Amino acid sequence: MAYYDRSSAGDNLARGLGWFSIGLGVAELMAGRSIARWMGMEDKTNLIRAYGVREITAGVGLLALGDPKPWIWSRIAGDAVDMATLAAGMKDNPRAGNARIAFGAVMAATALDVVCAQKLHQEEAYYRSLPVPDYSDRSGFPRPVSAMRGAASDAPVGEDMRTPKILRFQPAQSQSANS
Amino acid sequence: MRALVWHGANDIRCDTVPDPEIEHPRDAIVKVTTCAICGSDLHLHDNVMPGMEKGDIVGHEFMGEVMEVGSEAKSALKVGERVVVPFTIWCGECDQCKRGNYSVCERSNRNKAMADKLFGHTTAGLFGYTHLTGGYAGGQAEYVRVPMADRTHIKIPGGLTDEQVLFLGDIFPTGWQAAAQCDIQPTDTVAIWGCGPVGQMTIRSAILLGARQVIAIDRVPERLAMAKAGGAITIDFEEESVVERLNELTGGKGPEKCIDAVGMEAHATATLDSMYDRAKQALMLESDRAHVLREMIYVCRPAGTLSIPGVYGGLVDKMPFGMAMNKGLTWRMGQTHVNRWTDDLLNRIQEGQIDPSFVITHTVPLDQGPEMYKTFRDKRDGCIKVVLKP
Incomplete structure (x- = not known):
């Protein structure tokens, strides 16, 4: 079972990064051309928009899909792709300075992602180290289960709670008895 | 006060x-x-x-x-x-x-x-x-x-x-009604999704009402242990395939009675349809995550019964209703x-x-x-x- 705590420090950071992802993703999607122009990488406009979709997906995953760890790792992978794209785009780029600023911003975000991933894994390790309570003696019955099976088969259950006879699943035995 | x-x-x-x-x-x-x-x-x-x-x-x-x-x-x-x-x-x-x-x-x-x-x-x-x-x-x-x-x-x-x-x-009458409205027969296999408090009461009720075999499905170890103590065979859905295990335990025919003791907040990351539900829920395009309902319809033996004590609040999406209709399933539900x-x-x-x-x-x-x-x-x-x- 994957362990996570929806009110822990790691989870709060993951949620913050989730909102950041959605904000960045929407900006990349809606203003992909302006961002590409600012970085001197007009030929990458569609790629930046695709990255925006990736960011929004990661954001929804972090905010809404339970265990945030896989989504944080997807963000780290996405950061690596972003940095590779920016590094490649700096060659012969008159606006390489802007691309370097963007590269630095991605590095800062990556650092936060790595801190978040570490925190989440530490929290999971802590929960896994706690002893699992033993409820194996909590049957609720006074006698072994085998002795209790069918003990209430005479319970008053109204006809409206019964399956109508015509719809009732017929066990194989009664089928053969009928035929 | x-x-x-x-x-x-x-x-x-x-x-x-x-x-x-x-x-x-x-x-x-x-x-x-x-x-x-x-x-x-x-x-x-x-x-x-x-x-x-x-x-x-x-x-x-x-x-x-x-x-x-x-x-x-x-x-x-x-x-x-x-x-x-x-x-x-x-x-x-x-x-x-x-x-x-x-x-x-x-x-x-x-x-x-x-x-x-x-x-x-x-x-x-x-x-x-x-x-x-x-x-x-x-x-x-x-x-x-x-x-x-x-x-x-x-x-x-x-x-x-x-x-x-x-x-x-x-929770006790809720688990009891969930089992009672299945009209449990001594030959029945009853599969129960969710080993929370209602699921635990449903397991005991199904045993007392005489089910031949009770199968409980969850992922939390201590809840599965408590279910086992109550007489259930357990399936950890993060460790094994629910469909395969249920078929194995019922000779390939599926359980006659299926009970949803989970409701509208099914675990969000275990399956693709749950993740889809959760994403739609976050975008306010759907209110309930109905993975358990879909799975029950799929695994239930034809002419079987689905009982739903789990709480649903509004709209569910991608419900395989054709499958339910063609299998002739009986639905029982309600508070x-x-x-x-x-x-x-x-x-x-x-x-x-x-x-x-x-x-x-x-x-x-x-x-x-x-x-x-x-x-x-x-x-x-x-x-x-x-x-x-x-």
């Missing part, structure tokens, strides 16, 4: 609020001695049920001592009597109540017009469970006003502890007609046939309730059932 009060998503606080008063001659005031957090309270905590307002007192599983009785309830209740209060408020006079369908009482929801609009026709009033069901103050409090108290109560004889009888107000079952279940507790307190894992004072909501929701510290002492 002190009470647990809803302030918004993930924000329940222990506040000081005005004491309740008799508002109608059929009312009673009960001093709460023990109450519990129900799994369906988590839907309010997580803000996935519509109709809550800031300041609402939550809680619908509670019991206590009668402190004050309105003039029209005096023939049925006396000051000092010990009662469990069912979560469904019922009048005892409408057509539905006369048929024993207390959870769809036609008179107890004071916000009937709102419920009529949403559901087509109103259902019963409930304690502490949104304004769609009357906006009545709940029982996670020191005192509570019980409307229609001449009917809405279960008298408790001496010699039984609060912990033994508290769950007569909700619990609590008082229909409680005389019989109280007898069974008194006779020692079952002790529902087995499910309690945490007992804390009322003011620790807000923290326990989070512990229960996150399934931390082996938490299965939280009991609060006001």
Whole structure:
């Protein structure tokens, strides 16, 4: 079972990064051309928009899909792709300075992602180290289960709670008895 | 008095609020001695049920001592009597109540017009469970006003502890009705999704009603261990395929009876359809995550029965209804007609046939309730059932 705590420090950071992802993703999607122009990488406009979709997906995953760890790792992978794209785009780029600023911003975000991933894994390790309570003696019955099976088969259950006879699943035995 | 009060998503606080008063001659005031957090309270905590307002007192599983009785309830209740209060408020006079369908009482929801609009026709009033069901103050409090108290109560004889009888107000009859409405036969395999408190009660009920084989599905180790103690064969859905295991255990035919004790907040990351549901829920395009329903339809033996005690609140998506229709499945569902079952279940507790307190894992004072909501929701510290002492 994957362990996570929806009110822990790691989870709060993951949620913050989730909102950041959605904000960045929407900006990349809606203003992909302006961002590409600012970085001197007009030929990458569609790629930046695709990255925006990736960011929004990661954001929804972090905010809404339970265990945030896989989504944080997807963000780290996405950061690596972003940095590779920016590094490649700096060659012969008159606006390489802007691309370097963007590269630095991605590095800062990556650092936060790595801190978040570490925190989440530490929290999971802590929960896994706690002893699992033993409820194996909590049957609720006074006698072994085998002795209790069918003990209430005479319970008053109204006809409206019964399956109508015509719809009732017929066990194989009664089928053969009928035929 | 002190009470647990809803302030918004993930924000329940222990506040000081005005004491309740008799508002109608059929009312009673009960001093709460023990109450519990129900799994369906988590839907309010997580803000996935519509109709809550800031300041609402939550809680619908509670019991206590009668402190004050309105003039029209005096023939049925006396000051000092010990009662469990069912979560469904019922009048005892409408057509539905006369048929024993207390959870769809036609008179107890004071916000009937709102419920009529949403559901087509109103259902019963409930304690502490949104304004769609009357906006009545709940029982996670020191005192509570019980409307229609001449009917809405279960008298408790001496010699039984609060912990033994508290769950007569909700989870025990809910699990019982879930199993009873399956019309369990001695040849049946009953598969139960969810090993939370209702799932645990359903497992015991299915055993007592004589199911040949009970299979419980969950992912939390301690919940699976408790299910096994109650007589279930367990499936950890994170470790093995539910479909394959169920086929293996039923000779490839599927369980005759399938019970959804999970409801609208199925675990969000285990399967693709759950993730799809969760994403749609986050974007407000869908209200309920119905993975368990889809899986039940798929695995159930043709001509079998689906029973749904798990709470659903609104809209579900991608429901394989053609599969359900072609397999000729019978659907049984609804909130619990609590008082229909409680005389019989109280007898069974008194006779020692079952002790529902087995499910309690945490007992804390009322003011620790807000923290326990989070512990229960996150399934931390082996938490299965939280009991609060006001």
